[in-house]
Amino acid sequence: MLFTSVDDVSARLAETGYLASPAVATTVFLADRLGKPLLVEGPAGVGKTELAKAVAEVADARLVRLQCYEGVDESRALYEWNHAKQLLRISAGRDETWDEARTDIFSEEFLLSRPLLTAIRGDEPKVLLIDETDKADVEVEGLLLEVLSDFQVTVPELGTITASRRPFVVLTSNASRELSEALRRRCLFLHIGFPEEELERRIVRLKVPGLDETLAKSVVRVVGALRAMDLRKVPSVAETIDWARTLLALGADHLDETVVRDSLGVLLKHQDDILKAGAKLDLDAV
Amino acid sequence: MSTAERLTSLVGALRAHGVRIGTGETVDAAQAVEALGFADRELLREGLAATLLHSTAQRPVFDPVFDLYFPRGVGGPDTGPPDRDDLRERLAGALAANDESLLARLAAEAVDGFGGYGNSPSSDGWSSYQTLDRLRPQTLLARVRDDVRGRQGMSGFTDRLLEDEIRRRIEAFRALVATEARRRVAERRDRDRIARRAVAPTTDRVDFLFAGKDRLAELRRTVQPLARKLATRLAARRRRAARGSIDLRRTLRGSLSTGGVPMKPVLRRRRPARPELVLLCDVSGSVSGFSDFTMLLVQALHDQFSKVRVFAFVNRIDEVTRLLRHGAADAEGLSARIRAEATLTGWHGSSDYGVALGEFASLYGDALSPRTTVFVLGDARTNMSDPNLPAVREITERARRVYWLNPEARAQWGTGDSAAYEYAESVEMHECRNVRQLSALVGRLLPI
Numbered sequence: 001m002l003f004t005s006v007d008d009v010s011a012r013l014a015e016t017g018y019l020a021s022p023a024v025a026t027t028v029f030l031a032d033r034l035g036k037p038l039l040v041e042g043p044a045g046v047g048k049t050e051l052a053k054a055v056a057e058v059a060d061a062r063l064v065r066l067q068c069y070e071g072v073d074e075s076r077a078l079y080e081w082n083h084a085k086q087l088l089r090i091s092a093g094r095d096e097t098w099d100e101a102r103t104d105i106f107s108e109e110f111l112l113s114r115p116l117l118t119a120i121r122g123d124e125p126k127v128l129l130i131d132e133t134d135k136a137d138v139e140v141e142g143l144l145l146e147v148l149s150d151f152q153v154t155v156p157e158l159g160t161i162t163a164s165r166r167p168f169v170v171l172t173s174n175a176s177r178e179l180s181e182a183l184r185r186r187c188l189f190l191h192i193g194f195p196e197e198e199l200e201r202r203i204v205r206l207k208v209p210g211l212d213e214t215l216a217k218s219v220v221r222v223v224g225a226l227r228a229m230d231l232r233k234v235p236s237v238a239e240t241i242d243w244a245r246t247l248l249a250l251g252a253d254h255l256d257e258t259v260v261r262d263s264l265g266v267l268l269k270h271q272d273d274i275l276k277a278g279a280k281l282d283l284d285a286v
Numbered sequence: 287m288s289t290a291e292r293l294t295s296l297v298g299a300l301r302a303h304g305v306r307i308g309t310g311e312t313v314d315a316a317q318a319v320e321a322l323g324f325a326d327r328e329l330l331r332e333g334l335a336a337t338l339l340h341s342t343a344q345r346p347v348f349d350p351v352f353d354l355y356f357p358r359g360v361g362g363p364d365t366g367p368p369d370r371d372d373l374r375e376r377l378a379g380a381l382a383a384n385d386e387s388l389l390a391r392l393a394a395e396a397v398d399g400f401g402g403y404g405n406s407p408s409s410d411g412w413s414s415y416q417t418l419d420r421l422r423p424q425t426l427l428a429r430v431r432d433d434v435r436g437r438q439g440m441s442g443f444t445d446r447l448l449e450d451e452i453r454r455r456i457e458a459f460r461a462l463v464a465t466e467a468r469r470r471v472a473e474r475r476d477r478d479r480i481a482r483r484a485v486a487p488t489t490d491r492v493d494f495l496f497a498g499k500d501r502l503a504e505l506r507r508t509v510q511p512l513a514r515k516l517a518t519r520l521a522a523r524r525r526r527a528a529r530g531s532i533d534l535r536r537t538l539r540g541s542l543s544t545g546g547v548p549m550k551p552v553l554r555r556r557r558p559a560r561p562e563l564v565l566l567c568d569v570s571g572s573v574s575g576f577s578d579f580t581m582l583l584v585q586a587l588h589d590q591f592s593k594v595r596v597f598a599f600v601n602r603i604d605e606v607t608r609l610l611r612h613g614a615a616d617a618e619g620l621s622a623r624i625r626a627e628a629t630l631t632g633w634h635g636s637s638d639y640g641v642a643l644g645e646f647a648s649l650y651g652d653a654l655s656p657r658t659t660v661f662v663l664g665d666a667r668t669n670m671s672d673p674n675l676p677a678v679r680e681i682t683e684r685a686r687r688v689y690w691l692n693p694e695a696r697a698q699w700g701t702g703d704s705a706a707y708e709y710a711e712s713v714e715m716h717e718c719r720n721v722r723q724l725s726a727l728v729g730r731l732l733p734i
């Protein structure tokens with residue numbers, strides 16, 4: 001058991017620089033208590049990946065990360081035999097029988113462990129981060145489901161490897177694709193959206209320490225206004241932080257039309273969003 | 287109710303709303319309750335959501351159901367008789383400070399003081415509409431804005447954000463009032479029945495006026511299938527109309543050759559041209575969900591008519607037929623875009639039906655002919671200004687038919703600043719609260 005209470009989660013995550021909303025803290029607490037994987041869904045840049053890292057730090061655990069992408073497969077996710085090394089071994093030992101060689105080359109020494117296997121082997125505490133799960137192909141979900149159900153992996157040549165200590169598992173998704181119901185059912189579900197004004201202000205203050213309190217407040221209010229607009233892509237926490245850093249670097253000590261107009265590109269990525277937001281914020285008034 | 291019963295009922299209600307919950311999740315939820323305890327209701331809410339739900343889309347169903355089974359409090363808050371001015375005063379303070387927990391308490395107090403109807407003191411029902419109608423939080427905007435400015439000064443770039451921020455807070459307060467009223471109703475009636483009835487009805491019964499962003503998106507997806515269904519219905523009506531009517535004069539004339547005995551009935555020929563349609567749409571915030579949907583629906587039906595022209599207004603009117611044509615592909619926030627691109631307001635943003643209808647009659651009179659059918663879409667809430675009935679009569683005289691579709695429940699017509707009954711004297715007005723009513727009306731009233 002990593003945490004004693006929900007407050008304990010908040011406090012210890014905060015020490016590592018992660019400010020958790022009540023929803024985040026509660027769900028992390030329960031994931032630990034119930035020993036279930038945590039599926040975190042939400043737009044890009046709201047701190048999904050960062051959360052897993054923070055939990056690892058708090059738990060003094062090793063972070064094992066499986067970054068998903070289109071085409072990621074078993075040999076990247078689970079394990080792979082080290083063919084080159086196997087060949088070397090075979091050509092080095094010419095005077096032994098094939099049976100002897102085979103037993104030898106299919107042993108741990110020649111196994112390349114990938115994140116899913118790594119996460120269940122060994123006794124040290126681990127956090128397994130399966131990042132951007134929605135980017136992987138559907139077949140990979142079957143594999144995840146198997147591993148996350150029993151926390152064991154069968155390597156035909158070696159036998160079954162069972163976790164002696166279950167990792168704390170975090171899966172993240174941008175919801176670009178709906179994950180299968182079966183996988184969802186294995187997990188506790190957490191949606192992280194854009195934070196409340198007060199929380200976002202605290203995040204900005206924490207990540208950009210030099211920024212003046214009043215300016216931080218203005219920054220968050222402008223971002224809030226942009227999020228209420230009908231834009232193609234509204235700014236996330238990551239962009240808020242970037243913008244705050246930019247303002248600090250520009251030496252701005254308060255917001256005005258010029259500074260907002262000149263730096264709006266840090267917050268908005270599409271030209272038509274920039275135009276629209278500019279009009280709504282009356283930036284052309286100067 | 288014991289915790290176990292409460293949890294079982296909650297799960298039952300969620301299932302009734304299509305959330306698939308297995309026994310595994312129910313066991314997890316029970317463990318979550320045990321681990322979290324009852325001390326903090328919001329933690330409990332998050333814990334149950336984490337264990338019972340599997341997707342973000344389920345959350346809007348979950349929250350109101352949770353509020354019913356795990357209410358904030360029981361009964362009314364312990365306050366004296368309500369004093370409207372005092373409550374508005376405190377509400378203004380809470381809005382200015384953006385104090386969310388105080389806003390929640392005030393919402394409870396407001397429903398208790400102003401939401402009850404029927405036999406007091408233990409009311410028969412609780413109405414959020416009535417509460418908000420008495421309290422009128424939206425009218426606090428200027429006052430709260432000035433308060434905030436008074437305290438933090440109106441200097442600075444962010445001052446321009448203030449009004450919208452306060453509007454969003456007021457919206458949130460209105461939602462709190464709705465939740466509280468639902469809870470009070472649930473307390474007195476069978477909770478399970480309310481959960482099924484009062485929470486998230488199926489899409490075609492969702493009130494346009496209370497549909498959130500997600501619900502509206504869901505509605506928009508039903509436009510095309512609905513349009514196909516209606517087109518079929520219109521075609522059938524057209525066939526029946528063509529078949530049904532006998533041209534008496536021509537039948538008699540034909541009968542001269544058979545000694546005056548009408549042997550062959552002559553059917554009236556179909557009107558050669560298809561009818562023309564004009565829409566006048568209130569696209570102000572309160573009713574924009576309704577106008578969006580109806581505009582899209584009519585756009586999808588446009589080949590049923592020889593001509594469709596669409597006009598939008600808030601307090602000024604402008605033609606938006608073209609905007610609508612290319613807006614249909616990217617329909618989210620259609621009326622927001624229309625508001626941004628057409629000239630619909632002088633600088634204040636609230637509806638003024640009188641001015642808008644007058645402007646239509648004088649500037650766009652050419653849109654009207656004996657072949658045009660006009661639909662006015664809106665709640666007829668004209669913010670206390672003159673409804674301009676002569677303009678409406680002028681429109682009805684020049685068009686073939688004029689119908690008014692009002693998204694408000696009939697019971698609200700004429701309350702507060704609603705001029706519904708005044709307009710209804712010159713125009714056939716129909717209640718049109720949801721897609722179900724709209725499609726019935728459109729199928730029946732659209733000219734063929």
Ligand SMILES: Nc1ncnc2c1ncn2[C@@H]1O[C@H](COP(=O)(O)OP(=O)(O)O)[C@@H](O)[C@H]1O
Nearest residue numbers: 017018019044045046047048049050203237238
């Ligand atoms: N609650 C938070 N506390 C601290 N930092 C945060 C928080 N939320 C977001 N961030 C910051 O925002 C940035 C983006 O976070 P990241 O985890 O990469 O987003 P995601 O994985 O959701 O796309 C990171 O720099 C992170 O530090």
Ligand SMILES: [Mg+2]
Nearest residue numbers: 048049050172
């Ligand atoms: Mg990430």
